[in-house]
Amino acid sequence: MLVLRPIRGDDFAALKQIATESGHGFTSLPVDDEQLQAKIARAEASFNKQVNGPGDEGYLFVLEDTYSGQIVGTTGIEAAVGMSVPLYHYRLSTSVHHSPNLGVYNSVEILSMCNDYTGCSEICTLFLREEHRKGLTGRFLSRIRFLFMAEHSDRFSDTIIAEMRGVSDEQGHSPFWQWLQQHFFSIEFPQADHLVGLGDKTFISELMPKYPIYVSLLSPQAQAVIGEVHENTAPALRLLQREGFEHRGYVDLFDAGPTVEAKLGNIATVRQxxxxxxxxxxxxxxxxxxxxxxxxxxxxxxxxxxxxxxxxxxxxxxxxxxxxxxxxxxxxxxxxxxxxxxxx
CATH class of the missing domain: 2.40.40.20 (Barwin-like endoglucanases)
Structure with a gap:
């Protein structure tokens, strides 16, 4: 039988194996012993903490095969993001350049860096080992988080978000990042991705462009992946869309993957x-x-x-x-x- 439960200290080896298998772009599970042990310790403290509202808690679950004792997947929830470490996004919006005298009207898209999702709860760290990606297991692992949140709603925000993995190749290179790297950075995408996974985000405020970016100035390859997901992430996005999650123009700073959102009470699983x-x-x-x-x-x-x-x-x-x-x-x-x- 497959049973979902809170992670424990003795799950470290299994969590490290999952982190290794998850590959580039899965920033919530860096392949770093100290960080993974800290995540487990934080989760254990969060599950045992008495709270009156969402704070700096992180709930990490594992899916255990009780017959074999093997950990086959993981899924998690952040109670309130951006409270201790800033959470950055690009917001995709429209700017209008209009001259009535010249009869010119141009509507252009811009990307503006923001912290609009500070304080929201986030579902994250969903990974199922390949040999178990069949039947209803993946759907269960995604939706079961909403039951925990509904049952303990005082621990979470009313707005729930999910950051979806953006487009990158087998080597972990992102077309969107390649444009940013060329003009503003001197590090490769996997390195930037790894730093974020370790919680080191100071380089973002130091090196990211301070002003909005006109999308039309990006390379065609970078423009093409804004708001798009990695092929392995497409099924997860479809599941969330069926739950009522919507993309409102927010994308990841590095790979431009979409962030989707929903109100907890409006999520289909919670309502049903x-x-x-x-x-x-x-x-x-x-x-x-x-x-x-x-x-x-x-x-x-x-x-x-x-x-x-x-x-x-x-x-x-x-x-x-x-x-x-x-x-x-x-x-x-x-x-x-x-x-x-x-x-x-």
């Missing part, structure tokens, strides 16, 4: 989710629905997906067998939150 008590029952008859289910805990959070579950709409009760209940860490009468991950 139900909360009800558990009843333990064996020999459950499948209903043709795969349910994603989580308990209502924080440090002992557990989530699974299974079709060996029955929901009675009339009684508003969820029936689980003993094995599923044990995996979720719940007993008869305990409250769970759930939604239909898939139906046939």
């Amino acid at each position: 989710s139900k909360v009800c008590p558990v009843l333990i029952k064996e020999d459950l008859r499948p209903q043709g629905i795969t349910w994603a289910i989580c308990n209502d805990k924080v440090s002992e959070f557990r989530a699974i997906f299974s079709d060996a579950v029955q929901y009675c709409d009339i009684k508003h009760q969820l029936y689980l067998n003993a094995q599923t209940a044990q995996a979720l860490g719940v007993s008869q009468g305990d409250s769970v939150r759930f939604f239909a991950l898939s139906s046939r």
Whole structure:
């Protein structure tokens, strides 16, 4: 059975392997022992922290195969971004150059550096190992974060964002960065990407152009990738779009990948989710629905997906067998939150 749970200190080796496999552009998991250990320690502290509102907490989960003990994926949430380390974006907007006397009207796109998403919550660090990228596992790993956020909404902002990986080649080179590098920087994209992953963003304020950039002045290759995602990220973007996330013109400084946003209460998974008590029952008859289910805990959070579950709409009760209940860490009468991950 696959069970999602908070990361622990003894997951370090598995997290490092995931960081290695994730490759260039996955800045939230740098291949750096000290940084990864710090991420685990911060997550453990966050799950055990009593909070009254979103702050500098980072919640990192791992997906464990309970039969093999192998960690097959990870997913995370930042409670409030940009509070201690600045979060920069480019905002794509339109500038109008109009001369009535000359009969000239030109509308041009510009990129302006900003910190508009400071204080928002961010879903991040979603990675599933290649051999498990089949069936409903990826969809579960993406959507289950919204159940945790809905269950513990006091820990998060009302606005949720997701930074999507932009276009780069197999060597990690970004067409957008290549234009910036040529005119303003003297370092390669993988190095800049690595520095951001380590939390070192001082070079951004030191070297980034201080004034808006006219898009038409960029190389054709750089223009073509603004707001576009890496081919490996396209499925994740489609999932978020179905949840109600929208791109409002904000893109990454380095690869120009889009940042999408949604209000927590408007996210499809949150709206569709139900909360009800558990009843333990064996020999459950499948209903043709795969349910994603989580308990209502924080440090002992557990989530699974299974079709060996029955929901009675009339009684508003969820029936689980003993094995599923044990995996979720719940007993008869305990409250769970759930939604239909898939139906046939």
